[in-house]
Amino acid sequence: MAEGFVTYTQRRWTGGIRFIDDALQVHLDPGTGGVVRSVESGLGLEKIRLLLVSHNHPDHCGDAPIFIEGMTKGTTRRRGTLVASRSVLQGNDITGPSIGKYHQSLLNQVIEARPGDNHSMQGLGIDVSRARHTDPDGVGFVLDFPEAGKIGYTSDTSYFNGIANPYRNARVLILCTTRPRGAPLKGHLATDDAVKIVNVARPEIAVLTHFGMKMLNEYPNAQAKYVQESTGIRTLASFDGMVISLEEEIKTKSIKNVHRVAQPSGRTKIQPTLETTLDAEKLSS
Ligand SMILES: [Zn+2]
Numbered sequence: 001m002a003e004g005f006v007t008y009t010q011r012r013w014t015g016g017i018r019f020i021d022d023a024l025q026v027h028l029d030p031g032t033g034g035v036v037r038s039v040e041s042g043l044g045l046e047k048i049r050l051l052l053v054s055h056n057h058p059d060h061c062g063d064a065p066i067f068i069e070g071m072t073k074g075t076t077r078r079r080g081t082l083v084a085s086r087s088v089l090q091g092n093d094i095t096g097p098s099i100g101k102y103h104q105s106l107l108n109q110v111i112e113a114r115p116g117d118n119h120s121m122q123g124l125g126i127d128v129s130r131a132r133h134t135d136p137d138g139v140g141f142v143l144d145f146p147e148a149g150k151i152g153y154t155s156d157t158s159y160f161n162g163i164a165n166p167y168r169n170a171r172v173l174i175l176c177t178t179r180p181r182g183a184p185l186k187g188h189l190a191t192d193d194a195v196k197i198v199n200v201a202r203p204e205i206a207v208l209t210h211f212g213m214k215m216l217n218e219y220p221n222a223q224a225k226y227v228q229e230s231t232g233i234r235t236l237a238s239f240d241g242m243v244i245s246l247e248e249e250i251k252t253k254s255i256k257n258v259h260r261v262a263q264p265s266g267r268t269k270i271q272p273t274l275e276t277t278l279d280a281e282k283l284s285s
C-alpha cells in the first residue's frame with residue numbers, strides 16, 4: 001500500500017502515544033521508532049507500567065518487544081501489564097503474532113483486548129472498542145484517567161455504524177485519519193469519516209493523526225480546520241512530538257519543551273499533570 005511510504009521514510013514518526021499521570025505511565029501502540037523517539041525525548045521506557053497494542057501492523061507494534069524489555073528493566077524485573085489484540089499475542093490467519101512467548105513471559109500480566117471488555121488498573125479504566133481493519137483482531141481504546149478524564153483512540157479502522165458511541169464524553173478523541181477529504185481507503189478513516197464521528201462523540205477536543213502521503217499533501221492542518229468548522233469541535237492535526245496537557249483547560253505544546261525541562265537535572269523529570277505525546281503519525285503497511 002502506497003501509504004506505507006510514510007512509515008518507512010519516517011516522514012512522520014510512528015512511535016505511538018505516551019500517557020503520563022501521577023499514578024501510571026502508559027504507552028499506546030509502540031510502533032517502529034518508538035524506542036528511539038522515547039529515548040531521544042527523555043521519556044525512556046522504564047517507567048511504563050501499561051503497554052497497549054491495538055493491532056498487529058508494524059507502525060503500531062513494531063517496537064513492542066523492546067518496550068517490554070524497558071518496562072522490565074532489561075528483563076531483570078517481572079512487572080508491567082500488556083493489553084493487546086489477539087493478533088499481536090497469538091496471531092490469526094492473516095498476521096502475527098508480533099510479541100512472542102518469551103517477551104510475554106517477562107510481564108506481570110498479559111490481557112487479550114476484545115471489543116466490549118473493560119479493565120481497570122490503579123484507577124485507570126480501560127475500555128476496548130471495536131475497529132474494522134485489515135487486521136480483523138484490531139481494536140480501539142477508551143482510557144479513563146481518574147484526574148484527567150476520558151481519552152478515546154479509534155486506531156486504524158473503516159467507518160461503520162455505531163463507531164462513535166464508545167467515544168462519547170471523551171475529553172480528547174484521537175482519530176487515525178489516514179486520508180484527506182474525498183479520498184477514502186478501505187480499512188482507514190478519511191476526513192469525511194472524522195467529521196461524522198466527531199459530530200456524534202462531541203469530545204472537548206479532536207486530534208487527527210496517522211497521516212498517509214495523500215493526507216500530508218493535502219495539509220493536515222487544513223483538514224483539521226475543515227473538521228472543526230463542520231462540527232464546531234476544536235480539532236487539531238497532530239505533529240511529531242506534540243504534547244497535550246489535560247488540566248481544566250486543554251493545552252498543547254511540543255515535546256522539545258518537555259525535553260528542555262528534563263535536561264538540567266540530568267535525568268528525566270516528567271510534569272505531574274497528564275500529558276499525551278502524540279508522536280504517532282502511523283500507517284499500516
Ligand atoms: Zn496504522
Ligand SMILES: [Zn+2]
Nearest residue numbers: 057156283284
Ligand atoms: Zn493498521
